[in-house]
Amino acid sequence: MRRDAATCSIESDLDMLKRAGLDSAARVLALQAADTAALSRSSDTFPVELTDDDGEARCVFVKRYRYDRWSQRLRLAFRGTLLGVGRARAEFDFLSEMRRRGVSAVCPLVTGELRMLGFVRGAFLITRGEPGVASLDNVVSQDFLTGENRRRHRVLAIALGKSIGAMHRAGVRHGGLYWRNILVRDNGDSFAISFLDPDRRGRFFDGSVSFASVESDLVEFFASAAAAGVRGYARRFLSAYTDAFGQSMDVRQLTRALVRKSQSQIASECHRLAIAQIISRIRRGSSGDNAGSIDAFLDQLSSCASGSDSGACGRRVIRFEFEDTEPTLVVFENGRYAVSKELTSHADLTVSVDPAVWLAVVNAQPDAFDLVRRRGIRITGSTPLLARMLRDLST
Numbered sequence: 001m002r003r004d005a006a007t008c009s010i011e012s013d014l015d016m017l018k019r020a021g022l023d024s025a026a027r028v029l030a031l032q033a034a035d036t037a038a039l040s041r042s043s044d045t046f047p048v049e050l051t052d053d054d055g056e057a058r059c060v061f062v063k064r065y066r067y068d069r070w071s072q073r074l075r076l077a078f079r080g081t082l083l084g085v086g087r088a089r090a091e092f093d094f095l096s097e098m099r100r101r102g103v104s105a106v107c108p109l110v111t112g113e114l115r116m117l118g119f120v121r122g123a124f125l126i127t128r129g130e131p132g133v134a135s136l137d138n139v140v141s142q143d144f145l146t147g148e149n150r151r152r153h154r155v156l157a158i159a160l161g162k163s164i165g166a167m168h169r170a171g172v173r174h175g176g177l178y179w180r181n182i183l184v185r186d187n188g189d190s191f192a193i194s195f196l197d198p199d200r201r202g203r204f205f206d207g208s209v210s211f212a213s214v215e216s217d218l219v220e221f222f223a224s225a226a227a228a229g230v231r232g233y234a235r236r237f238l239s240a241y242t243d244a245f246g247q248s249m250d251v252r253q254l255t256r257a258l259v260r261k262s263q264s265q266i267a268s269e270c271h272r273l274a275i276a277q278i279i280s281r282i283r284r285g286s287s288g289d290n291a292g293s294i295d296a297f298l299d300q301l302s303s304c305a306s307g308s309d310s311g312a313c314g315r316r317v318i319r320f321e322f323e324d325t326e327p328t329l330v331v332f333e334n335g336r337y338a339v340s341k342e343l344t345s346h347a348d349l350t351v352s353v354d355p356a357v358w359l360a361v362v363n364a365q366p367d368a369f370d371l372v373r374r375r376g377i378r379i380t381g382s383t384p385l386l387a388r389m390l391r392d393l394s395t
Helices: 010-019 025-030 070-075 087-100 136-142 150-169 211-227 234-245 251-284 294-303 355-362 368-375 383-394
Strands: 043-051 057-066 108-116 119-128 133-135 182-186 191-195 316-322 328-333 336-340 349-353 377-381
Touching (some): 010 057, 025 119, 057 087, 087 108, 211 251, 251 383, 294 328, 294 336, 355 368, 355 377
Antiparallel strands (some): 057 119, 108 119, 328 336
């Protein structure tokens, strides 16, 4: 275990975690998560509600890395599962150093590892939850795509530029500055910005920092903006950024360069954004009639219509491969879904999954995350198309 020596106030948090039994890697890795904030192939993140000495509710976030298969452990042997620093410990140290340099980042509380024959079998990182914050991608999807309240949009763009510029001036390259890793607190007339989940590409610099050393952060930031469909405010953002970073640059030329360099990352960001939308839908729970079978799901899908932007999608084909049944094709065209038996068509999206797992996802059941972890789901092709279909089922 490691502690953030720069933050004395976490001692009470550590005592609270110990009382809750969250000081052991084995217990944390075996914890059943009722909710999920993020989910990937090797990690998950979820909130845990605790109570402090005064009886006040406190929230911490647990991020777990799982390497259940030996193929994973061997493949990542030179990236922390055997040699070098593991991802959870590296993130703990990086966040601690960010805070020491005066950068607003989430507060790491404790980290731990569980090893087998020297290999990391699992690891965790616990950070302090802050009330009233949301990731930038969620803030944008809930409010800023409406086109209303443009003054708030400008204020947020300036706050982001100042915070990222100050971080770079402090000699910190985040390494994964996508919108999902930026936290926003709305204070009414202003916004407070903080950062989480730095990547292994992150670096610390001493002394004068060149823009070339930190430019990749802005490329990732612009890729997230493009994936979210946000346009405008780039010049306000970059004007605030250059002022805070302390370097004079041509904002128009810089905008064009960042937009050009971010193009190669937009597709992967669209995928991540779609996964985040699916996770958010499951967390909100079901708002309509639940499908009790695969046939009922297909009937619901055939009777629902897509949103107003459906025309831009064109004709798309979704192939479902449910265990122990014949594959099923769903054709999406002119804003409508139709089941087809013509299995020769090219599929833009293929979903291979156990029927029980898929119904849990479609119905946004509380056990959906646990079922996906245990039984898995394989998605090939257009993840945004999958997110669109699930969104259409909810409306």
